Amino acid sequence: MTSSIEFAPGLTVQGVQPPLNLRDFKLIAFDMDSTLINIECVDEIADAAGRKAEVAAITEAAMRGEITDYKESLRQRVALLKGVTEEHLAHVYRSRLRLNPGAAELVLACKAAGLKVLLVSGGFTYFAERLRDRLALDFARSNQLEIVNGQLTGRMLDQSWGDICDGAMKKETLLRTCSLIGCSPAQAIAMGDGANDLEMMGVAGLSVAYRAKPKVRAQAKVAIDMGGLDRLLELFHA
Template sequence: MSLVATLISHPDRPAIDAQALARAAEALSAPQAPVLLAAGIAADIACEPDGAPQAIEARLREALAGIPVDVVVQEGEGRRKHLFLADMDSTMIGQECIDELADFVGAKALVAEITERAMRGEIAFEPALRERVMLLKGLPESIADEVVRERLTLTSGGPELVRTMRAHGAYSALVSGGFTLFTARIAEMVGFDEHHSNVLMVEDGRLTGEVAEPILGKEAKRANLERLRQARGLAASDTMAVGDGANDLAMLGEAGLGVAYRAKPAVAAAARMRVEHGDLTALLYAQGYSIKEIARG
């Protein structure tokens, strides 16, 4: 079994130069010549297994200390995935939608604190969501249009990630503990095949302060991954998922490649791959895609 070590930096801050590649090669067993996936941005180095992939990754990170590079070590075969699931808030977009809604009722700081604790796994997701949604009572449903238009930003590399995987036959789903008011819009903007999230209850055009049950939490995210995988007759190794919070852990653990993106510490520690420096195109380079294969808008 041969392994491939992939080094990835941010497209706007290329960091993979001759020095980085040499330091990486010194940390690997019988390294082959690097294969550049994107000049200065991403490279593969095939090597022999002299320990568990996670142990080799740790060695690489130590060797590359001070260089803003993400690393992942995997088997060379089967890297390209056929099913992709993604979290939305703080993953495919840069914000937490519920925090932005709370700003309209003067409760952003309070709600953001609860959100942070829930994403760190310090409190249970479901009751924390109900508590936050209660504070939104009375907001017009149409406020979602303003939030999407004025406050939300797509994460760098996200549209390219989804378009490229779909162009190569993969199926994609946006699975969020947020709300359909936003996932419907973001899924269309990014190019996902389907989306799943929670439903805010509305009466006479205004939020009632309630969320429809059952709440889509961490087990529902995992269940969606299993459902979509089984429907397509795929092995677990054919799947990839990305997220940042504690409610993503079950989904990330179920995926063939679970990726923690700018994640909370417990999530970063548990995920198979973590992205701390690159953008979402890192998930393409981890699959062995080259820059020439990336689908642009």
């Protein structure tokens, strides 16, 4: 493995030689929870059901790669959300969800350089679609919670592309988006923090770990451990 170099404090690079040219890339794909935004939405929703600690423990294990079946881990967590109201989802979005530092700046810089922007998440459409509209993202894919009479049922709905957006689906989504816009995966940047991001990061030309779990940080070409998402721009020509 190529040895890693601390390019600047809190910014580590391995396997690439900066400076790079942002315009050489055509797509940037972001994970949502704990990457583009500051929270794990499923954990905050669980707070309303008095089950945050229980759900967060499963989330942490899944993100560290200690649970190999991501789909089953997500079904378990969503089942614990049964009865939470849609109003609580709105509360999480309004009061707890924040963009991570540098998120808007990085998105704007990428769009200005001609890149398309994809949000691909093991989280939920309720949040991903609002972020897509808020940041004018080009594509978004995530999981859809079933809501009946204003309450979560503890289940998710199948969508046209499949049942759950897990690591394999994140990879497939990145590859299909590359095909759709006419670029190669080598022209894609993938940013994430958890084990379910590794497959899409593995096929992208530039993989970026943002304040990530150790397993993810070790495999990424770039690791941002301090500062905001826009620190990625330090690797590119001004």
